[in-house]
Amino acid sequence: MMAKADILIRNAKVATGEPGAPMAAWIAVAGNRIMALGYGDAGAWIGTRTGVIDGHGASLLPGLNDAHVHLFAGGLALTDLNLTGIRGAESLREAVARYRATRPGLGFISAFGADHGLVSDRRTPDRHDLDAVCPDIPLMIMAVDFHTAWANSAALALAGIAHGADLPPGSTVVLDDAGEATGALLEFGAIDLVRRCNPASERHSAAAQRPLESPVVSAEDRAADKTVLRAAIQHCAKLGLTAVHNMDGSLYQLELLSEIERDEGLPVRVRMPFQVQLGQQPHDLAHAAAWRQRFASEKLRCDFIKIFADGVVESGTANMLADYAHKPGHSGAPLIADAELQALVVEADRLGFQVAVHCVGDGAVRQVLDAFAAARVANGWRAARHRIEHVEVIDPADLPRFAELGVVASMQPCHAPVRGEGYLGLIGPARGRYAFASADLRAAGAAVVLSSDWPIAPLEPMATLHAALTREAWPSGGPDHRIGLAAALDGITRAASWIAFDEAHR
Ligand SMILES: [Zn+2]
Structure with missing residues (x-):
């Protein structure tokens, strides 16, 4: 006798992710496995205990994946002041006032999502701008790139x-000619000096x-931290995500997630890397191997390596092959x-690890492709x-090397500025042709996986899809970097489970 389905969904537009058969009309599920899908009559799968669901012709997507998030920062950010879309001093003043009105006694304001043109199109914010909207308590505003922040005088003094x-x-910590901090903080080393003063x-x-x-x-901090992570993963599940890669690479978060899994179950699959820190040697990867063994459940795994090769373009810390357009003599550094x-x-490759490296500049991309080539030799x-994370700028000579070396481009469509003027001012028009070049990478045969980098960009998978589908050419008339719906969906479903080696069962 033929096995029967526990659940049968029919009369749906089932997106399969299979290039040869991209759509089906019904899907039969037993336990947590798909038994079959197809067109035509599915009656043979229906037994006395099968729950039959009529899809009424609606679309049915595979589980959505996000291959690059930061769960803890994301969980915290759920309660921070969100400045996405805020432009101009007056709007900033109103946003801060509204936030404080609902939080009497607040001792520190942490804000995120601010554009570099938050208060002016012609300059980035400084402490005077922040003092004007918040003179009495510390205020730190994180820029959209999450590698730049601005602090008010109270926050600078506190730190x-x-x-x-x-x-x-x-x-x-950027200083003016008189040796006083302007309020701008570049990169984590500087930002953390202020961030760690925030009691929350x-x-x-x-x-x-x-x-x-x-x-x-x-015990108190541990419980509070677990609450933050729980809020983060519930937020992921609420948005339709079934799997995320939490790029933080912290043993502590692995332990907390493991406890949540044991006590109440995880609503999403979480994959985490071992993150190599400055100065660590190949023999330190023995720890990664131990973590891989220790965290290997169906919902929580630590089975890849993360390395940082450079910073970001906006603060001039991305490693570029040639000088920045606005700063002759400066090309960033590895x-x-x-x-x-x-x-x-x-060594990581020898131990059987996947390696993910943060590369924003074209110099970093080349350096890391060379390292992957060395591993292959x-x-x-x-x-x-x-995988290479971000790939914001690439030299065209390196485009085919992704396919040649089997390296995955792990990209974040929301990171590409909607209008490119500011970004082009930093890298110049020639390199701008190859900025956020997901379409070029796909055309060159590279596997492209899409993700959010939450909370640096919105977690909503539809925001990622929207950005991938509507990316504007900059300058106008410039190259078209949009990828179509099928490719974009693939980047947050099939390709994102493939990058986790889960394509056979997800
Ligand atoms: Zn990230």
């Missing part, structure tokens, strides 16, 4: 950086830290030397599905 700070290369979000630095051993955390990077990538070919 003790009103006259600058000694920081590692790449991070800067100081947990972020703790939760995003990546010690190799379990951190010591009070965060890690070639030899050091190659040693890490070769050292270890031989393997379907490693190594």
Whole structure:
């Protein structure tokens, strides 16, 4: 006797993700597995206990995936002041006042989603702009790129950086000619000096830290942090996401998620990397191998490696092959030397890990492709599905290397500025032709996976689809980087489960 379905959905437009048979009309499910799908009569799958659902001709999509999110920051951001779409000093004043009105006694305001042109089209914000809307308590505003922030005078004073700070290369507390902080903070090293003063979000630095051993955390903080993560994953599930890659790479978050899974179950699958920190050596990847063994359930896995190769274009920390257009003599710098990077990538590849590297500038993209090529020479070919995160700018010579090396472009359509003038001012028009070039990468045969980078961009999968489908050419008349609906859907469904090695059962 033929097996019967537990659930049969019929009279639907089922998007299968299969290039040869992209649509079906019905789908039969047993347990948590798809048994069959097709056109025509599905009656043979219906038994006495089958729940039959009439789709009334509506679309049925595969589970949505987000291959690049930051769960803890996202969970915290659910209660921060959202400045998305706010332009001009008056709108900023109103937004801050509205936020404070519902939070009496608030001691620190953390805001996000601000455009670099928040108060003016001609300049970025400074502490005076922030003091004008919030003179009495610390205010820190995170820019949309999440690598730049602006602090008011109270926040600078609280952090003790009103006259600058000694920081590692790449991070800067920007000073004016008189040696006073302008309010601009570039990169995490500088931003964290203020962020850790926020009593509400100081947990972020703790939760995003990546010690190799379990951190010591009070029971109270642990419970509060778990609440943040729980809110984040519930928010993911609410938006239709069934799987996310939490790029934070922190053992602490792995432990908290593992406890949530044990006690109440996870509403989404979570995959996390081991994140290599500055100065770590190939032998430190032994810890990654131990984490991979320890976190290997159906819903929670730690089975890949994350490395940072550079910063971001907006703060001049992305590693470019040639000078920035607005700053002759400056091309950014790699965060890690070639030899050091190659040693890490070769060892990670030898251990069977997928490696994901943050590369924004064309110099970083080339450096990392070279490292993946070195791994292939050292270890031989393997379907490693190594990935480059962001790929904001690429030299055209490197376009075919993704397909040649089997490297995945993991891109975030919402990161591309809607209008390119500001961005083009930083990189110049020639490189602008190859900025956020997802269509060129696809044309060159690269696998392209789409994600949000939440909370840097909205988590809503429809926002990612919208950006991928409507990307404006810049300058107008310039190259068309839109990808069609089928490719965009593929990037948040089939390709995103493939990048997690789950294509056989998801
Ligand atoms: Zn990210």
